Amino acid sequence: xxxxxYFRLALTNLWKNRQTYLPxxxxxxxxxxxxxxxxxxxxxxxxxKVHGGMQFQVILTLGIVVVSLFSAIFLxxxxxxxxxxxxxEMGLYSILGMEKKHIARVLLHELSLTWxxxxxxxxxxxxxxxxxxxLLIRLAIRIDVPLVGSVNLPAVWITLGLFAVxxxxxxxxxxxxxxxxxxxxxxxxxxxxxxxxxxxxxxxxLGVLTMGAGYxxxxxxxxxxxxxxxxxxxxxLVIVGTYLMFLSGSIALLxxxxxxxxxxxxxxxxxxxxxxxxxxxxxxxxxxxxAILCTMAMITIGTTVGLYxxxxxxxxxxxxxxxxxxxxxxxxxxxxxxxxxxFARQAGVSVTDAHAFTGYEAAFAIDHETVLPSxxxxxxxxxxxxxxxxxxxxxQDTWAALEGExxxxxxxxxxxxxxxxxxxxxxxxxSRRFSLRYLESLPVVPCMSHGSAIxxxxxxxxxxxxxxxxxxxxxxxxxxxxxxxxxxxxxxGDRATLERYYAAIETQATDWKDHSLRIKxxxxxxxxxxxxxxxxxxxxxxxxxxxxxxxILYFKQISEGYQDHDRFIILQKVGMSNDEVRATVRRQIxxxxxxxxxxAVCHVAGSLHMxxxxxxxxxxxxxxxxxxxxxxxxxxxxxxxxxxYRQTAKTYYRMVKF
Amino acid sequence: xxxxxxxxxxxxxxxxxxxxxxxxxxxxxxxxxxGEFVAIMGESGSGKxxxxxxxxxxxxxxxxxxxxxxRSFADVKESEKAAFRRDHLGFVFQDFNLLDTFSxxxxxxxxxxxxxxxxxxxxxxxTPLVTKLGLQGLEAKFPYEISxxxxxxxxxxxxxxxxxRLLLADEPTGALDSKASAKLMRMFEDVHRSGQTLLMVTxxxxxxxxxxxxxxxxDGEVYNQIYSGNAGRDAFYQRIIATLTAxxxxxxxxx
Numbered sequence: 039x040x041x042x043x044y045f046r047l048a049l050t051n052l053w054k055n056r057q058t059y060l061p062x063x064x065x066x067x068x069x070x071x072x073x074x075x076x077x078x079x080x081x082x083x084x085x086x087k088v089h090g091g092m093q094f095q096v097i098l099t100l101g102i103v104v105v106s107l108f109s110a111i112f113l114x115x116x117x118x119x120x121x122x123x124x125x126x127e128m129g130l131y132s133i134l135g136m137e138k139k140h141i142a143r144v145l146l147h148e149l150s151l152t153w154x155x156x157x158x159x160x161x162x163x164x165x166x167x168x169x170x171x172x173l174l175i176r177l178a179i180r181i182d183v184p185l186v187g188s189v190n191l192p193a194v195w196i197t198l199g200l201f202a203v204x205x206x207x208x209x210x211x212x213x214x215x216x217x218x219x220x221x222x223x224x225x226x227x228x229x230x231x232x233x234x235x236x237x238x239x240x241x242x243x244l245g246v247l248t249m250g251a252g253y254x255x256x257x258x259x260x261x262x263x264x265x266x267x268x269x270x271x272x273x274x275l276v277i278v279g280t281y282l283m284f285l286s287g288s289i290a291l292l293x294x295x296x297x298x299x300x301x302x303x304x305x306x307x308x309x310x311x312x313x314x315x316x317x318x319x320x321x322x323x324x325x326x327x328x329a330i331l332c333t334m335a336m337i338t339i340g341t342t343v344g345l346y347x348x349x350x351x352x353x354x355x356x357x358x359x360x361x362x363x364x365x366x367x368x369x370x371x372x373x374x375x376x377x378x379x380x381f382a383r384q385a386g387v388s389v390t391d392a393h394a395f396t397g398y399e400a401a402f403a404i405d406h407e408t409v410l411p412s413x414x415x416x417x418x419x420x421x422x423x424x425x426x427x428x429x430x431x432x433x434q435d436t437w438a439a440l441e442g443e444x445x446x447x448x449x450x451x452x453x454x455x456x457x458x459x460x461x462x463x464x465x466x467x468x469s470r471r472f473s474l475r476y477l478e479s480l481p482v483v484p485c486m487s488h489g490s491a492i493x494x495x496x497x498x499x500x501x502x503x504x505x506x507x508x509x510x511x512x513x514x515x516x517x518x519x520x521x522x523x524x525x526x527x528x529x530x531g532d533r534a535t536l537e538r539y540y541a542a543i544e545t546q547a548t549d550w551k552d553h554s555l556r557i558k559x560x561x562x563x564x565x566x567x568x569x570x571x572x573x574x575x576x577x578x579x580x581x582x583x584x585x586x587x588x589x590i591l592y593f594k595q596i597s598e599g600y601q602d603h604d605r606f607i608i609l610q611k612v613g614m615s616n617d618e619v620r621a622t623v624r625r626q627i628x629x630x631x632x633x634x635x636x637x638a639v640c641h642v643a644g645s646l647h648m649x650x651x652x653x654x655x656x657x658x659x660x661x662x663x664x665x666x667x668x669x670x671x672x673x674x675x676x677x678x679x680x681x682x683y684r685q686t687a688k689t690y691y692r693m694v695k696f
Numbered sequence: 697x698x699x700x701x702x703x704x705x706x707x708x709x710x711x712x713x714x715x716x717x718x719x720x721x722x723x724x725x726x727x728x729x730x731g732e733f734v735a736i737m738g739e740s741g742s743g744k745x746x747x748x749x750x751x752x753x754x755x756x757x758x759x760x761x762x763x764x765x766x767r768s769f770a771d772v773k774e775s776e777k778a779a780f781r782r783d784h785l786g787f788v789f790q791d792f793n794l795l796d797t798f799s800x801x802x803x804x805x806x807x808x809x810x811x812x813x814x815x816x817x818x819x820x821x822x823t824p825l826v827t828k829l830g831l832q833g834l835e836a837k838f839p840y841e842i843s844x845x846x847x848x849x850x851x852x853x854x855x856x857x858x859x860x861r862l863l864l865a866d867e868p869t870g871a872l873d874s875k876a877s878a879k880l881m882r883m884f885e886d887v888h889r890s891g892q893t894l895l896m897v898t899x900x901x902x903x904x905x906x907x908x909x910x911x912x913x914x915d916g917e918v919y920n921q922i923y924s925g926n927a928g929r930d931a932f933y934q935r936i937i938a939t940l941t942a943x944x945x946x947x948x949x950x951x
Binding site: 617 | 775777778779781782787789793794795796797798799802805806807809810811812815818838854
């Protein structure tokens, strides 16, 4: 009987506070839905057996971890906000004779109900949309996921368990909140006198420094390996900097403006500056979170969309030709050339751009215009990674035969095509010194036996002796001292003929010794699985970040609305006209609205250099393309933000209206 | 010419669907001369607050008009109302209505800032006012740091800094203890002596006894008025009490 009372009390409370609890419930439902969907797809029994399925599972696991972390942070934030708002109500309960443990029990029932609702809705939605999700994966990501039923018991249990733990922690947190405050104070709630915020200069300066350090780091890195290693450091620095800047920097700035009397005591700035001071005190953390979440949404969506759309471009960076085979001896190459022509004829495909050439592959470092073995670098500085080269060496005769254009190199001259950023004018190799001529275009892109994230270079030498000097200076292994014989070609045909052709090659390849066979089509499947997987969770996570932004924005507006209502009534009584009040409200709102968005765009712009380097690791080299994608994503997020803001602003104006 | 002329004011409130009409003011006529300190008394529901809101140009009367220095409120355009109030009238409220985001100094300066007055003019007006109202040393404090009496004196300073033609006070002692009330009323007396015209609505006979004239309102009409004369404040207080007693004993106009 008494249990039923708590239950009913909890239910009416949720209903009465629906203005704030409904968004909370929606958010928790959406998080549940995402978590269940990720789990359900990961546990799809056939997924690991299809091509690219493994990669997709790994990426999904990453997504599950991110969603779990985000759920924890988010639920705690929202719950804290809701409890703070309801302190007065709790105080009233205790005045009416409820003990603290009773209040805690009501809160427990409320959270249990919320958990139950969001589990039922979230998992229900996940089951309902499961089929659609599988279809989406098949179509967009091109993974042949088996279309199995979307009720997956392990996924259900894990989702239930995970959120049960989170809600249990929330319940503990609420119980502690109720117990640690006395009833009179509860009744007063947040109404205790607001102190004017103090400018904490030390923290403000620290904020500028950490933010500056993050940006500096992001601009200074010069190669992908360094970017990967320093990315997390830069992100943490910028996040800490953003919070400090919002918390202390904004207040310090406003205090400075206030001290400037001629600025402060004017009708345009007087109310705005002092209003902003209090607004920043209450909302700095929320605004900083919005800025960070917007940044994350922009970067996540921007990079994953860019990666997915750029897959084809990247494939040709790695594999310039549809088919490439390398051999250790020339006879094998000649055999393969003949066989290839035969297979193509039998299968009915046409072969174009077929080339065969001899080269040497070596990895070394170029430091201070000198070729060194890669082991000579300490890698203490991250930029040492940028000095490493993966090179294909060719004599100028081979080059002329392959590219169809003689270079006519001088005896002490090298020609170089490279992706490296640094371009020395001369190069010392052992005891010899060469001048360098840079090649800007490659009519035929020669294939190398391994594509990598390290700088790719083609070096054309005047004679065979120069190749030996370079290999010696690089301290190449015995394997690398030997020449590599490469056959590469493009193949056209319909799906069936191509399959027949590649099957013949692959069967034949089992008989080849010391060879390496690379078929672009196979890599394409793996890549689409991986990049499609990134895209899939990127868009999901992007939406979750946006949802977080939306909820914080909504809560912020509501909590400010009531206070501002009183404040603006006074201003009107003192002689401010309706229009003036409205203009002031609008000015403050716009400031608060644009600030996080501007900061987010700034962060995205600042991170761009680092993103470009990191995407190079995946083989995406097209800088304008990456920039375009990122800013398209930023624009999309900004539009969403604006739309949502307009909606919440309506609620806000309704509250402030007099 | 009188500073303020109130001519046969009538105010009828209509409920949202027009089903019921409530008459708050029936017929109110009086004048206030420049330099007078007038108190308006009456029970709850007698129409005091409605009258004050009409005098503050916040409400429009149903019939009748209000003239300030011969200019009718009805002639002031809606868009100029706020500026008109700000430039000609000063307000003191029961619950102070100070902004908690401003210091005492900034609260007082608020109307001048809205008028876009130059900085040195603000300073010039502020200093004597702060001294006059006993707020020295509190300028940098915030509303939550000072007492109720100090808050109300800050509000009075804010009302006076625009040098208004008329100061309107709505139950200024309503939220104060007797000591703070007495102190505030003595300051009103000072302000009055220096030539300021005041009009105050109050419940308190004690507060009203500081005025030079008291108007009594009952059921939306001016019921009676008495002048302080030269007999001293205590004698005036006794007469106010007597009138109030007569007011509540007198026949009810009917339900």
